[in-house]
Amino acid sequence: MDAEERQLAREIQEQIHQEMNMLRTDAGQIRHLVQDAIVKLTGSFNGLRDQSNDQHALVTSLTTSMEGGEGGGEGEGEAQKRINIRQFVSETDRILRSFVDHILLVSRQSMEMVHRIDDLSSQMNEVVSFLHDIDAIAEQTNVLALNARIVSARAGEAGKAFAVVADQVRKLSKDSNQFSKKINDVVRRSQENIESAKEIIEVMASKDMSFAIESKGRVDEMMDEVSKIDRFTAATLVKVSEITDRINQDVGTAVMSLQFEDMVTQLVQSLEKHIGLVEQFTGVVCCGCPDAAQGDHAARVAAIRQVLQEHTAIFAQSSHKPVDQVSMDEGEVELF
Amino acid sequence: MSGTITVNRHENETSISIKGRFNFEMHSQFRTAYQNEIDGSVNKNRKFVIDLVGTEYIDSSALGMLLLLREEAGANEADIEIINARPEIRKILETANFQRLFKIS
Numbered sequence: 001m002d003a004e005e006r007q008l009a010r011e012i013q014e015q016i017h018q019e020m021n022m023l024r025t026d027a028g029q030i031r032h033l034v035q036d037a038i039v040k041l042t043g044s045f046n047g048l049r050d051q052s053n054d055q056h057a058l059v060t061s062l063t064t065s066m067e068g069g070e071g072g073g074e075g076e077g078e079a080q081k082r083i084n085i086r087q088f089v090s091e092t093d094r095i096l097r098s099f100v101d102h103i104l105l106v107s108r109q110s111m112e113m114v115h116r117i118d119d120l121s122s123q124m125n126e127v128v129s130f131l132h133d134i135d136a137i138a139e140q141t142n143v144l145a146l147n148a149r150i151v152s153a154r155a156g157e158a159g160k161a162f163a164v165v166a167d168q169v170r171k172l173s174k175d176s177n178q179f180s181k182k183i184n185d186v187v188r189r190s191q192e193n194i195e196s197a198k199e200i201i202e203v204m205a206s207k208d209m210s211f212a213i214e215s216k217g218r219v220d221e222m223m224d225e226v227s228k229i230d231r232f233t234a235a236t237l238v239k240v241s242e243i244t245d246r247i248n249q250d251v252g253t254a255v256m257s258l259q260f261e262d263m264v265t266q267l268v269q270s271l272e273k274h275i276g277l278v279e280q281f282t283g284v285v286c287c288g289c290p291d292a293a294q295g296d297h298a299a300r301v302a303a304i305r306q307v308l309q310e311h312t313a314i315f316a317q318s319s320h321k322p323v324d325q326v327s328m329d330e331g332e333v334e335l336f
Numbered sequence: 337m338s339g340t341i342t343v344n345r346h347e348n349e350t351s352i353s354i355k356g357r358f359n360f361e362m363h364s365q366f367r368t369a370y371q372n373e374i375d376g377s378v379n380k381n382r383k384f385v386i387d388l389v390g391t392e393y394i395d396s397s398a399l400g401m402l403l404l405l406r407e408e409a410g411a412n413e414a415d416i417e418i419i420n421a422r423p424e425i426r427k428i429l430e431t432a433n434f435q436r437l438f439k440i441s
Contacts, residue, residue, distance in 0.1 A: 097433075100431060100432060100433075101433075103396050104396065104399055104400065104403060104432055106396075106400075107396040107397050107399055107400030107403075108399075108400040108403040108404055108407075109400075110397065110400060111363060111397060111400040111401050111403075111404050112404055114363055115363075115367060115404070118363075118364060118367075202360045202397070205360055205396065205397035205400055206359060206360045206395050206396060206397045207395060207396040207397075208395055208396075209394070209395060209396055209399070209428045209431065209432070210428075212428070212431045212432075213424075213427050213428060213431055216431050
């Protein structure tokens with residue numbers, strides 16, 4: 001091998017070396033780009049999964065609070081005591097009911113009071129009829145006194161004292177009549193008072209019930225509406241929950257797919273290794289084997305063949321593919 | 337303007353039929369309709385039938401009278417049936433929860 005040949009071989013080797021270095025740099029860059037991208041993707045997918053879990057928790061708490069309302073659960077701790085629309089409506093219904101009960105109680109007691117007052121009134125009437133009896137007795141007494149006066153006048157002097165008694169009896173009869181009139185007057189005024197008391201009670205006892213019917217109807221309508229809204233919300237929450245589950249599954253698949261970083265790294269490493277082997281091989285071939293450099297043509301060929309055989313053997317050993325997979329769908333990949 | 341009350345007495349049953357407006361003004365008529373049966377207390381098991389077929393209107397005082405009848409006829413032992421109520425009156429009776437205290441048919 002002459003000097004010119006050696007110079008040419010050195011230049012070729014130099015060129016190959018430069019190109020190989022470029023390949024190595026590119027391979028390294030690929031590895032870094034992929035690693036950077038993987039870190040960011042993993043972070044963003046994990047964030048997505050966290051947010052989707054938060055969303056799932058929110059939906060679950062919403063569903064639980066709705067179910068809690070349906071049972072009207074009491075004594076389940078302060079957290080469970082949040083008032084929802086359903087509870088509000090049923091509370092309104094309860095208040096309306098107690099209002100109606102109260103009106104009924106007032107009416108019933110008023111009617112009982114009216115009965116007592118009616119009894120009182122008829123007893124007053126009895127008093128009036130007794131007064132008539134007293135009047136009749138007074139009238140008879142008056143007539144008797146008058147007769148006694150006439151008889152005493154006939155008796156002359158002897159009857160004078162008797163005439164005084166007869167006058168007294170007549171006066172008593174008139175007094176009795178006057179008392180009877182006064183009592184009658186009081187009874188009449190009492191009857192008037194009783195009538196006005198009854199009027200007051202009538203106002204108290206007589207309530208039109210249509211307000212209760214209308215309010216009840218409105219409460220029932222509201223209850224129906226709330227039930228409809230509840231059913232719709234529950235159905236929507238179930239759908240949202242399903243979507244969240246699917247998002248979680250998709251995120252899982254995406255994170256799993258990021259395993260390809262491993263394969264890319266292995267492929268790049270293999271690439272770098274083979275760049276080294278090629279460099280070494282070309283170095284030996286171009287510069288000739290130091291042992292055979294001084295030898296003749298046949299000896300050089302033999303030496304180069306020797307190097308080729310060694311290289312072929314090394315290549316055969318390391319030629320198996322570091323990554324067999326062609327697509328990400330193949331094979332089982334563990335999550336990292 | 338108030339209603340009128342007709343009473344029909346059978347062996348063990350008193351039927352009280354109310355026509356027109358059943359309101360406060362009916363109180364003494366209504367009381368008279370059942371008072372004798374209860375005061376006599378001979379027929380402890382007497383049944384009362386309140387016929388509302390001709391009743392056009394009912395207010396809370398009428399409900400109070402019915403409650404009072406129930407109490408005076410033996411409260412929980414009382415046997416009182418309210419019949420022939422028209423829909424709007426039936427609704428009032430139901431809102432007042434009368435179906436728990438009376439037979440309504």
